[in-house]
Amino acid sequence: MTELQHADIPEPLPDGALPLMGENSGLGLSATDDVRPPITIRKVSFQRFKQFKDTTITLRPGVSLIAGGNNSGKTSLLHGLAVWEFCRTATRMERGEEGLLPEATDRQGFGLGDEQFSPINVPSLKHLWTNLKSAKEPDAADGGYTLHLTCEWEQDGKARELGFGLALVNDRLFIKTASSNLASGDPAPRIAYLPPFAGIMAREERINGAIRRRRIGEGLAGAVLRNLLLDMQQANLAKRAALRERPAHESGKRRTKISDADLKRLREEDPWELLLQALRGVFNAELQVKDFREEYHSYIEVLVDKGTVDGYKFKRHPGYNLRDLMVEGSGFLQWLSVYTLATSPDADVLLFDEPDAHLHPTLQQEMLGRLEDLASSVGKQVLLATHSSEILRNAEPSKILQIKPGGSTRYLSEPHQKIGLLEGLGSDYAPRIDQVRKAKHILFVEGTSDIPILKHLAQAAGLTWPTDWVAWHTTASHKERKNLWRALIEDIPGIVAVSLRDRDDEALNTVGDHLQDANCPDLEGFHARKWRRRYIEAYLLWPPTLAACSGKTEDEVTDYLRDHHAIAIGSSFVDRDAPQTLIDVRAKNILTGLGLNAIDVAKNLPAEAICEDVLALLKLLNDLA
Template sequence: MIKHVKLENFKNAVDFDTDLDKINVIVGANNSGKSSVLQGIHFNILAEAVRRNSGRETVSQHSLLYLPSSDFTVLRHGTPYTNYSGNTSKLTLTSDTFSDGENADSFSITISKGRNFENISIKCRPNNPFRQLVTSYTDLYSVYVPGLSGIPLEEKLQTKAVIRSATANGDANLYLRNILYYIKENGDLPKLNELINKIFPSTSIMLPYNPEQDLNIKVTINENGTSLPIELSGTGFLQIVQIMAYVLLFKPKLLLLDEPDEHLHPNNQLLLVDALKLLADKLNTQIIICTHSRHMLTALDDEAKFIWLKNGRVNQSNDSPYMYSVLMDIGALDTFDKVINGTYSCVFLTEDEKVKMAKRLLTYNSFNMNNTLIVPYKGCSNTETAIQLSDFIHRSAPNCKVIIHRDRDFMTDEEVSRVNEKISGHNTIPFVTDGSDIEAYFIDPSHLAYVIGVSRDEIIDWLNTLASNNHVEIQEKFHNKRKEIEYSFLYRDDRTACPSVIDLFGRTVPTASQNRLGKFMLRKANGDVFNKFGRSIDLLQNSPHLKIEQLQTILRQLQA
């Protein structure tokens, strides 16, 4: 097994330097170099296998078993390969075995341009048993599976050489039936069906194919006594069967999977994880996966080593896989990479899924939106998740300030104080809205009087009429929000301590303005403003009354 890998200057991988376990998961933003790592490992191993088989120091790029570009010279990071030592790429692998009883076997493969056109110069040092195992030309050490792989409707029987070449080049999905046929010829079909049964009970593969009579290879799937052609199987089943079949036929020691979860339903992603664990355990296969799936991250939490890649380098972070899955869940993995790189000096974590209102309010309060990132953390029930994100930012980008926005949602002053205390205790700035939510600032009578051009008393009468006409719905929303508060961390130890909803809401109609949900009232006001005032008016435009004292205080903190 590979204990340590170091890949330098291959495509977007600048310096991938890390220990490996049996199962390894690479996560990172788009263009961080994840796929480059898998391709670089596979390319270097197979390039040396070809060179070693040829007995020469240079080989033609057309002789390579795997080439992720029509021109190999562009595969080097930054600038193309040259035929001198300056522009090279390098893969160094270290084994977990000690052939001399003291030092682990290790070797390096260095790639540069050959003197002749389209020739590749490959140097591999030193020679040891581990190098001979990894760079074998007959027994491929690694298999690379790029993304979700469909299969053709028909296949004719091909030679083993064709199948081996396709597998080395990442195109084995085009020959899945051939692979299954050779598995059967080797007497391993029962073993494959045993593996499949552990993931898909009562399911097996059958090959009613006679090469003497049939033009195309026939493969059927039998599930609970019902048979259907393999091409009619679901994508989850096909993806897992392909991976199992590759490993069983070619017996690679290293399986490289590039986003195998792509387009798979979450349930099938979890089945895929079970299949990978099975291969690692039963067939002793080492696995490196690139993924954007939070479901796979969560399922592999205790089973895998997690490697965070940013800008082509390993980010030495001790954060748990849970944090990666949270970032994926809120769609912020790419943006948080920019935070770590120093693009933003302030992060505003908001519970609102849509950031339009928060952005307007911050802009009206003179926040610099060029260095302020607004990130939704999806709901007040996730305040603790927001705090974890804040802790993560502080560790990864110590100079970045973090604000956590929490809607007041009809909390009492004492409850707001406890929320502020909890957030502040993590070196984070709390922003709990004065009204029920951010929208409440835009439904404030002074603000509306200014943008509409009428008296404040006229606005108050209008809003009271809207509240009276929608009293039942307003009361229901108040009740639901208070129930969320009752079941939050505020009353986790004693829910009976939560104040009565009826006592807080009161019995008057219309209810007090602080009991009305801002989002709801703003929607009603927008729908009635033309009827009331005879013209369409943008209620979200700026006014002096949107200079919020609490935000001005936060702004001074940021500028201090």
């Protein structure tokens, strides 16, 4: 990059000089007594960061489920916030608190080597920039700081803002405070990022905050899990010791144990206590962190105990041998890493990238419920990127933040909007939705054989099958299909849908003229239809065709229909108001009994055997196309 003037380039930090960021990185999990209220980010803005060329995203308090198709920007949102946190911490350590104040925007930035960049894992720093273009644009007044990350929040009823500019010069990253309205002493949100769980090792050494952040940024959260657990357990032991040292009463005598009131408060507020209680409740398990002395021990040992739970009491299973944390299943370890970070007092905003990836649907819901409880009780903000249909299906729409390719975002407001997400709306690669986008016609059917049967019947009737219709196989009800159509037309206006269902055991009077479903009135663009007969196979029972396809004589087929299914088929077979026995006949059993396939029968049905109901549906499809 040549556009950045030499005068704008400060002397970079020496290699490896970025210091420990424990107090406000959220990744050191230091045992602080910081009791300030957690801060909620209201808005985050990106310029030239990954998919977000110029994007502002409004965020809500509590838990937000970040959803969207592959490559839509879910992870980029989390990455952007993680890089913002890195910039804030690095600036604070290099320039002090004054480096975050408004007057710092007129000063030079500072430089880091790529080996010091630890919040996320990228092949090279150039991958932070949209389309890998980090160079200054002609006539731009940014001084070469071409990538910008800005967070906004509210503190004491006043809007706060802190933004950073980033520049790339010869593989060195330069960071500069680009915008700020902070006053001295104003706190900023503390952000912690947890990528998908991986990297647990048999032997984990004691490591400092900078190395922890690097490993987490590289996607190796498991490689620091024992460190985080050791920190939490040691902080808990220190609190317990302090509570025992408190005078029992005015006489000044020391206690021999923690008072009931102090113990109750400790169990309700301390991260280690919360974690253990959650493990007891979900897995009937406890953790035992072995004593660790840095001058003696090389590795951190954490064992898992299994047993029965009664309130706060835990009783080990008879004969159970404690085992190392590493041998537990991936679901247990993923859940543990998420909850360990969630209970940390050092983070206001938690970023989880697909934490449900290794979890059974029941555990997914359990994890989300506990995160919501934490968020509401202590005021944490949680951004959780997910593809889980289980989580999205059961979530309130207002908690789902949808991200679409290009950076457009919205919180959902209606249940039907979730269906579009579950079906892949917004994905870069969704073949069926791509077809709908082009054709704008959807034919919902229940069985995979329905469309081939209809095509053969159209050919027999001398009608052209309209190629505009995209087949969508689903056993969902008309109502659910209508919700999906409503979700689709928000993104693809003008879609016409026909929803075709079997009548099965529903009352005959639920089918109106032209097969209209009386329980689901038509809307402009959505047409609900139901077969008058039990299902489509009942329109194929033409004896001459059954005989030709089965190799039997027509008399043999007629006798079979009469003796085994109590029906006689005559000239009224094609009529809209056919005999009740034909309306209700279980035609699939007849075809199976004759050893026939419905599609093969449809291929051989003559024009005179095409029923009026079938012709009504084919006419509707042609008219709408």
